[in-house]
Amino acid sequence: MTQWWGQTAGGLPRTFWYLWTATLINRLGSFVAIYLGVYLVSVRDFSPAYAGVVIGLHGAGGAAGGVLGGMVADRWGRRPAMLVGNVAAAAAALSLGLSGHPAAVATLTLLLGVFLGLARPAFTATIIDVVGERDRLRAMTLNYWAVNIGFAIAATVAGLVVRADPLLLFVINAAVLLGTAALIGLKVPESRPAAITVGQLGRADSGGLGTVLRDRVFLTFTALTGLAWLCIQGSVMLPVALQADGLPASAYGPVIAVNGLMIVLGQLFVPRLVGRFDRSRTIAVAVVVVGVGFALTALADAVWFYALTVAVWTLGEMLMTPANSALTADLSPTAQRGRYQGIYSLGYAFASFAGPTLGGLVAAWSSTDALWLGLFGLALLVAAGNLLAARPRARRIEALRAGATPAAAREAALV
Template sequence: MSAFFVPRLRPDPRAFLRPVRLVRGEYARAYSGLPRRAWILFAVNLVNASGAMVFFFLSLYLTREMGLTAAKAGQALSLYGFGSLAGAFAGGWLSDRMGSIRVQKMSLAVTGVLLIALGQVRSVAGILPLLFGMALFAGMLYPANATSMAMVCPPDLQVKGFALNRLANNLGATIGPAVGGMLAVRSYGLLFWADGLTSLAAAAVFALLWKGARDAKNGRDAAGGAGAGAGSGAAAGAKPTGRAEPAGSEQRDAALGEAGGIGRPESGEEEATRAGEMTGPARAVASKRAPMGRSPWRDAPFLLMQVIFFFWSMVFIQVLSTFPIYMRNVYGLAENRIGQLYPVNTILIVLLEMILMEKIRKYPRTRMINVSFLLLGLGLGLMPLGRGFWFGALTVAIWTFGEMLSMPLVTALVSQRADDSNRGRYMGMNSFSFSLAFIAGPAAGLAIYDGLGPDAVWFVCAATCVVITIAFSALRPALAKR
């Protein structure tokens, strides 16, 4: 009897590490290249979003703690919506005049104080003006923050910068409501204190980190200038990593309000005072500031794009307003199962959005926005065609990819049409479109739900997405011309 020797094959440990290295490489590429200030904006957004609790429980607070009827509470929430609308305009307008950094610090600090005050008031007459004021100052944050992100990131990295902000907001949205729910069970007063204090903490973190980044940059500029002399301007702005500062960084600092400027010429005594406090490069930039750019109200392609984005937002808002009711009444899912569908959206955004933005950089933004419209319509239009938790999760995954492709790309497209002198107003208009849809969308969706039936909502959403895809395709040539 013959025997055969079969050698024992040992698994190569490197084979198991290859997929890990591949994934790690994808994430490294997705997050690489972003300037330090973009990460500061991310950190501030994360702190602020993690403490955003009051809004999620505001209707319960007004009805259960304050004794308002559902109708009165709805009117109060509408007042909040109008405050957000006003804040979107004000935040953009002030960013072009005060500097977007100052607007963000003011927004966070004042919102924190008003949140704490709102929790101490026990009369409707006191709550309503505080609620409007809180919404007004909170609404200023987004256009100012988007303006800052656009200015600190080079043009080819702006989409990734806006996606980074969305990552912070989505991570915070998973923390804030969970912590807020635990606090609300004990005391609604704790809810207002926690939300207000985290807003103030975000303002403090912003001030400290931004000052540190500015001081470090000034130190590098000074060191580079001393070592290289007047003949090597590129080296003067070099970072320790060997990468040069993006071109135009001094101009962006001036528009952000960091060089003592506000992005437009100043008059007389104030300009002389600021110029005396500036270093040479900053003073040169300030002296050459361009006048305020064109108003977004005179940019016809931009206004048409905002109409399209308004209808997109009307559709998207349904996933926050009509979706839970539909899942409860039509799919028969209990509240806890409905609550488990939303993390599908959050997890996909956190894990994949930055990688997705890196992968699509070579494609035209407007083409990808068109794809996003179709994916949103497909995900929502499929909902009446199936039942059950897993089919619902599939539809959420589909429209989430539509959301990931649209939100940062639309914001980048808006930024592309502006310059440093009017970017705040453009971002404010963009924020205004979404805020207006936030007011009108739930009412429109639920009216269709009651009048035409639950399934009709999603068929109308799918049809709307097809229409705006066609409209945006027709608008693309005009958007290509600035």
């Protein structure tokens, strides 16, 4: 066990562990994102329709903040983006807990999403900056593990906190965000690579999104990632399927708990399992596993069977997520990691919005069985897309490793 732990977590730089700790602390107190809908309806007595709009604003803010944060991280540095994002998010969270006017609640929720999104690209870019290429898959896996541990605990604790005093949700969340900022401010140095000359870039780097938006290989990867996450987001319709099979609403808790339990207990075994394989092919296999899990859901009619289907698609999620993160790092030019991370985050933002929306429409117009089979078909298409993109991605990565400019790397990928 000691040898396994050393191979899994050993040899990573101290700065990474400060970032890992910041992730864990941040997620342990992420109460607002978890209980916002319940708070708006049950505590503030807003309508479910209004609550849905506000939650959508939180997601839209996160997407916009991610793009903005990527530009800030590359132009002014990782630390400014992380510090400003966390401190401003703390202020927005606390203000949200004290506000009751519908317009103020909507505005503050949007701002909270923007500020949280502002910090995320810089955070991931810092991990890429300080961790060598050979160890990035391990680092991304460990960070994803921390996210899920923190979320699992927060989801449990938040339920107790909201019963004691709903305002505590926002006070504790704000305190955690300030604690995250303090840890980063004291322990995480600036890691933004030294400025690159115009000659090295091939053109002046204005700090904008032009290079990323011209990168067809990366944009295709981001789109495929968004569609893969769309499959997983379809799981929000599981309660509807359980109800249609005559199973109690309480069955959803233990069924979906399989997802978190598997990730917490098994995620650290993933790097040794997939580390030696091509990232694109790993993602393709993982997405097929996700699709199979949802195809089996169409056959499920008992709690144990539903739990089994969750276990199958969770295995695919566990394989896919760190491979996606590592491939994002491989495809990003050194001087533009923040912006690439910001654009990459749009894939997940799209899935977070479109998954529940489309899932609900398909279930209403047809049936949940049609939804599960549709997700299986989508997963196969996404897997095929990743296999077709494997060679262009490999050529682009090799060109970047050889020191090619972003423009030259784009051309190399399309040869």
